[in-house]
């Protein structure tokens with residue numbers, strides 16, 4: 746009795762998610778990265794900025810979001826832990842620069858809630874693990890070529 750109930754619930758959940766997936770993830774969440782314009786997908790490592798005027802903007806990867814951090818209008822930033830999909834304070838995250846995995850623009854950048862997880866991921870898919878400060882510096886160094 747209990748088992749058949751679980752089976753019923755499982756098949757219900759599977760059919761519901763199959764039914765709902767196209768409408769929710771494609772129609773409602775047809776968002777694009779606020780910098781490069783790449784479509785945001787379920788795999789995107791989101792990065793969110795909040796501005797002085799109260800508005801927010803979502804980016805499809807930490808690389809795009811960190812680039813926009815230079816704006817004096819930014820008051821706070823959140824990035825996604827790529828593994829758990831949870832948002833966290835961008836300053837507390839660890840960044841993986843130039844890894845093989847990514848769903849926005851190249852070079853691919855991801856972010857993690859711990860240095861340990863970023864390093865584990867880098868062992869499999871490559872990339873350079875950076876702290877927030879190092880990540881900000883890496884972005885400005887590459888784009889402005891300051892000497």
Ligand SMILES: [Zn+2]
Nearest residue numbers: 778781809849
């Ligand atoms: Zn982007």
